[in-house]
Amino acid sequence: MASVFDQERAAMSAARVDLLLISQMVERGARVLDVGCGDGELLRLLAETRDVDARGIELSQRGVNDCVAKGLFVVQGDADTDLVDYPDDAFDYVILSQTLQATRQPRRVLEQMLRIGRRAIVSFPNFGHWRIRWQLATKGRMPVTKNLSYSWYDTPNIHFCTIRDFVALTEEIDARIERAVALDSAGASVGVSAPWWVWNMFGEQAVFVLERGRKG
Amino acid sequence: MSSFAAADDVRLREVHAPQSEVAHFGPDQPLQMDAGVNLAPFTIAYQTYGALNAAKSNAVLICHALTGDQHVANVHPVTGKPGWWEIMVGPGRPIDTDRYFVICSNVLGGCMGTTGPASINPATGRPWGLDLPVVTIRDMVRAQAMLIDRLGIDQLFCVVGGSMGGMQVLQWAASYPQRVFSALPIAAAARHSSQNIAFHEVGRQAVMADPDWRGGRYFDHGVRPLKGLSVARMAAHITYLSDEALQRKFGRKLQNRAAPTFSFDADFQIESYLRHQGSSFVERFDANSYLYVTRAMDYFDIAEDYGSLASAFKGTKTRFCVVSFTSDWLFPTSESRAVVHALNAGGAPVSFVEVETDKGHDAFLLDEPDLFAAMRGFLDSAARARGLMGAR
Numbered sequence: 001m002a003s004v005f006d007q008e009r010a011a012m013s014a015a016r017v018d019l020l021l022i023s024q025m026v027e028r029g030a031r032v033l034d035v036g037c038g039d040g041e042l043l044r045l046l047a048e049t050r051d052v053d054a055r056g057i058e059l060s061q062r063g064v065n066d067c068v069a070k071g072l073f074v075v076q077g078d079a080d081t082d083l084v085d086y087p088d089d090a091f092d093y094v095i096l097s098q099t100l101q102a103t104r105q106p107r108r109v110l111e112q113m114l115r116i117g118r119r120a121i122v123s124f125p126n127f128g129h130w131r132i133r134w135q136l137a138t139k140g141r142m143p144v145t146k147n148l149s150y151s152w153y154d155t156p157n158i159h160f161c162t163i164r165d166f167v168a169l170t171e172e173i174d175a176r177i178e179r180a181v182a183l184d185s186a187g188a189s190v191g192v193s194a195p196w197w198v199w200n201m202f203g204e205q206a207v208f209v210l211e212r213g214r215k216g
Numbered sequence: 217m218s219s220f221a222a223a224d225d226v227r228l229r230e231v232h233a234p235q236s237e238v239a240h241f242g243p244d245q246p247l248q249m250d251a252g253v254n255l256a257p258f259t260i261a262y263q264t265y266g267a268l269n270a271a272k273s274n275a276v277l278i279c280h281a282l283t284g285d286q287h288v289a290n291v292h293p294v295t296g297k298p299g300w301w302e303i304m305v306g307p308g309r310p311i312d313t314d315r316y317f318v319i320c321s322n323v324l325g326g327c328m329g330t331t332g333p334a335s336i337n338p339a340t341g342r343p344w345g346l347d348l349p350v351v352t353i354r355d356m357v358r359a360q361a362m363l364i365d366r367l368g369i370d371q372l373f374c375v376v377g378g379s380m381g382g383m384q385v386l387q388w389a390a391s392y393p394q395r396v397f398s399a400l401p402i403a404a405a406a407r408h409s410s411q412n413i414a415f416h417e418v419g420r421q422a423v424m425a426d427p428d429w430r431g432g433r434y435f436d437h438g439v440r441p442l443k444g445l446s447v448a449r450m451a452a453h454i455t456y457l458s459d460e461a462l463q464r465k466f467g468r469k470l471q472n473r474a475a476p477t478f479s480f481d482a483d484f485q486i487e488s489y490l491r492h493q494g495s496s497f498v499e500r501f502d503a504n505s506y507l508y509v510t511r512a513m514d515y516f517d518i519a520e521d522y523g524s525l526a527s528a529f530k531g532t533k534t535r536f537c538v539v540s541f542t543s544d545w546l547f548p549t550s551e552s553r554a555v556v557h558a559l560n561a562g563g564a565p566v567s568f569v570e571v572e573t574d575k576g577h578d579a580f581l582l583d584e585p586d587l588f589a590a591m592r593g594f595l596d597s598a599a600r601a602r603g604l605m606g607a608r
Contacts, residue, residue, distance in 0.1 A: 053565075055565070061569075061570055061572060064567075064568070064569060064570075065569055065571075065586050065589065065590060067567075068537065068567045068569050068589075068590045068593050068594060069589040069590060069592065069593035070593055070597075071593045071594065071596055071597025071600070072567070072593075072597075073535075073565045073566060073567050074567055074568075075556050075560065075566060075567060075568035076568050076569070076570055077568075082557075085557045085560055085561055086560055086561065087561055087563070090563055
């Protein structure tokens with residue numbers, strides 16, 4: 001088991017723990033759409049280690065061109081506007097990795113993801129982490145951390161949320177949480193059986209696997 | 217005048233007895249045209265590069281643009297210039313002739329050896345002129361499919377082309393999805409827009425307004441509508457470039473003079489450049505062919521033919537890479553995006569690259585690093601999927 005993990009880690013050009021975690025949540029041979037796939041790091045990891053039918057959408061042309069040059073199937077597009085073009089149930093997994101907070105309409109994007117995919121996997125930075133709360137409380141300034149290094153005026157991240165906010169949104173859109181993982185600043189999982197408030201305090205980022213609820 | 221006449225002899229030789237491979241199709245193999253006519257006999261002139269592998273799985277069909285021809289990667293027999301896509305096609309190039317068997321045929325309606333209005337109508341022994349049925353993009357592709365049959369190739373590894381060539385790529389994917397493993401339409405569209413039809417109509421009217429056009433029977437009078445065809449080319453050439461590129465290259469610079477002459481000479485460099493484009497074009501191209509091939513583009517509308525763009529590509533297994541250019545206002549990115557949306561809706565594997573350049577529509581013929589990187593990435597991954605990597 002350790003050797004598979006090492007092999008997968010070696011396949012990544014830069015170790016982003018959430019990507020590795022996400023890749024392990026996807027079964028072999030699945031149809032996957034990565035929304036906001038950047039330079040294709042996760043898609044390549046999925047294609048090489050999980051043999052998935054990997055597709056991507058990326059806003060930046062630079063990212064798209066890099067992906068296509070790597071032989072990945074990626075189109076230039078916008079998570080906010082272009083998911084409506086995909087048919088229902090087109091994918092087994094629709095992934096939104098570290099992009100939710102940069103969308104204009106996060107709720108709409110999540111709803112679309114759950115329409116076109118059987119499952120949605122969402123990873124995002126937790127704005128409820130104690131370090132962020134501490135900065136805001138003590139300095140009275142918008143927090144700037146190692147992972148969230150933008151100043152308030154030039155950040156692409158316009159819709160930050162906390163883990164508890166996200167859980168509340170899943171209830172509002174009638175999504176079922178199949179699995180959730182919170183990662184601390186070292187990339188280790190926060191205690192699996194810990195209550196939400198512990199995750200919300202100590203999770204620096206979170207990864208959720210969602211399914212459509214009964215009504216959906 | 218005599219050198220022009222000599223060049224015209226070479227041009228006519230290429231119409232009737234081209235320095236290319238030629239496939240003849242007799243009365244037993246008519247081409248069923250959209251105009252409702254069975255064309256027979258007819259001829260396709262084509263070039264090949266590289267070698268077909270034993271499995272016949274490495275064939276790449278290149279579809280040429282409006283005024284292109286089959287001479288992709290060899291010296292042009294009329295102009296003596298290098299092939300129109302030599303930077304893209306050859307050993308070690310993105311379309312690698314060490315790996316692929318590359319085919320390019322002159323389109324139906326053309327004037328480089330494939331049957332067109334300058335070819336001899338067997339019923340009269342004289343050139344077809346306007347008696348040739350009007351040709352469509354689908355007719356061109358049907359004719360190419362008959363050539364591919366003749367070459368014994370079941371499935372093409374890739375069909376690739378820019379502009380009108382890209383239209384043919386899309387038509388191939390719609391008409392023969394099982395015969396196209398991968399498709400690479402560049403600077404193309406699934407239909408010709410109103411504006412594009414308008415530009416073509418200006419060009420055709422310029423040809424037909426030339427007194428030497430003689431109702432399309434100029435060859436019976438020993439003349440050619442050179443002025444009209446030249447003006448058509450000048451007008452069209454502007455649409456292949458961009459305002460920004462023209463400004464950068466020519467600006468308001470004067471041609472070999474210090475001050476304007478207060479006349480209608482070609483004072484400006486851009487005027488001189490366009491005149492040169494016009495006069496060199498008429499040396500190698502037939503005026504009636506220009507009418508036929510522009511008309512074929514005008515009639516092109518895949519959504520109209522199939523009910524919708526999505527249904528044209530429904531259930532396709534073909535791998536697509538769609539490419540557009542930011543400064544192309546003739547076939548703008550929005551047209552390529554419409555194709556990509558339709559392919560996505562059908563679940564087709566598709567990549568879409570918009571290359572940033574100020575060189576306009578003609579960028580597909582030029583050394584654009586992002587275009588080359590995308591084509592290499594797409595073709596290499598398709599070659600891996602087809603088991604062609606490292607194979608010859």
